[in-house]
Amino acid sequence: MTLTDQAPPGTAVAPLGDTDLTSLLMIRHFEWKLLDLFAEGKLNGTTHTCLGQEYIPVSLNPLLSAGDFVFSNHRGHGHYLARFADPAGLLAEITGREGAVCGGVGGSQHIFRDSYLSTGIQGESLPVAAGAALHFKRAGLPHIAVVYIGDGTWGEGSVYEALNIARLWELPLLVVVENNGISQTTPGSVNMAGTVAGRARAFDVDHHRVTGNDVRGIRDELAPLLDRVRGQHRPLVVEFDTVRLGPHSKGDDTRPEQVIESARARDWYGALREEDPERFDRHDQEQRELIARVAADVLARPLVAGESA
Template sequence: MRGLAELAAKAGSRDDENAVLGLDLSQAEQFYQQMVLIRYAEERLLDLFSTGALNGTTHTSIGQEANAVGVINALDRSLDTVWSHHRCHGHFIAYSGQVASLFAEVMGRTLGVCRGRGGSQHLCYRNFYSNGIQGGIAPLAVGSALGDRAKGAVTVVFIGDGTTGEGALYESLNMAAVWNVPVLFVLEDNGIAQTTPKELTLAGALDRRAEPFGIRSFAYDGADVMDIHALASDAVRYVRHESRPAWLYIRTERIGPHSKGDDTRSPERIAAARARDPLPILRSRVANAADIESRCMAIVDSAVSLAQQAPIARG
């Protein structure tokens, strides 16, 4: 078995991360590469789960890639902080470009982001953190944003529509507004919390949920990553310059199941979700889309191979 240091070096330096993220490409190419990479990585994770190769569970963001790419590319990765939830792979890849480390983590290998001990839902890398407890990340994000305020940093926290049923979220909105905290709450509304349609549990307008706290709202209904990026950039500028919280609502669609086989939606509802797939929307504007897709598949293949060669985490 190859040494861990050799595998870690192979997994990626800063220059390698930039290449994986496509930072040397045009904006459209860069965004398309990141979205395709997230899609291919998560599809492979589902395949690996079916063979028993993963430790624990996994939740994919297939269909929601434009949210991760559009929002995170509006940030300063060297300064700003991202908090994510159980459906965090897309956010993590768009932030870090650490594909091999992600696979290794989910496979319980020592090359992983947290040396194979955090699993799919608990990633900690530079200024990126995730946790599977819904609502619990909101006060953590407000606290970290308060601590980083003097740096001119912005903190982004991704939540789902189901999280708007958690009291901790509203306490966090209140504290962020009262203390003038530079935190951007990003609500990815895919219309269903695990297997429960939001209409059965949530009242009122989610796009304006934060307005009673005096928090400015930004809203978008669609899957065009360029539109999401433009709106997210406006929201991030506002938070950074005003040192105030903001609410970014994105009406989105989850194509895959909640986790693996737990999809109770009707075939018509799933077809409607597939009709809003963000990848074809951008693909038509990228001349070298096929080359990018081949590159992404090679990156995923290499990442899986590297992860499988790393030692299994013990203890």
């Protein structure tokens, strides 16, 4: 079944609350800071920023309970920060410093904390999430399993095995697809036949497409749908039509400038600023300073055992 698209952007009435605005800006400044630190040669390994996609976990977070299990992916900083508001723990993890959320062994892509787990292996988490959802159902717990995947991850067979079982066994599974139209350097138009909606439909799994980036509208739209996942154990695919503002990882953006420009034109950052520039700038500055302080503090900490600068 295909559910109706959400209301067009711009229909929300109430101003965005401080918590949401702070969360969005904290994630944005965290990601900007990471790219700066890479440019300064202060980070090892790789990282994938969620620039442009921050509004997705910020919209979803209040709809989730602490017992719901969130499975994230390689582009997961926003998923983690929206849930835990812990930039210091994440940055310490990425830089292998004391206070790291996973002792510095997980890095950017492999984070475990409470009911939150991320993996850099595409498609790996969906069957595991289905298993968690099965446990919730069997144990009579009111929780759901939430898994974030990209559009390119629909190239993995495990996605289909998990959707099949989730529908057949009626599992409380929410698949959040961050469809930014590109997988590393390959546009979706050359690697996906059909659509995400059509693929969900093939398994009789509900699908809902979100086209706007207004946190308030998205949340209102999704709340009843998530209630159905939770209460009636109807698996659901929510596909966000979103934008990746930055490169796949760091320097690997092969998109034509025009494509990047049109992604920038859809960014929530400018649109939200226009609503109330004075308030936005105040929060923006606060989060920029907060992340600068966090980075200075974390980078001054000793490395955890076994790490090298």
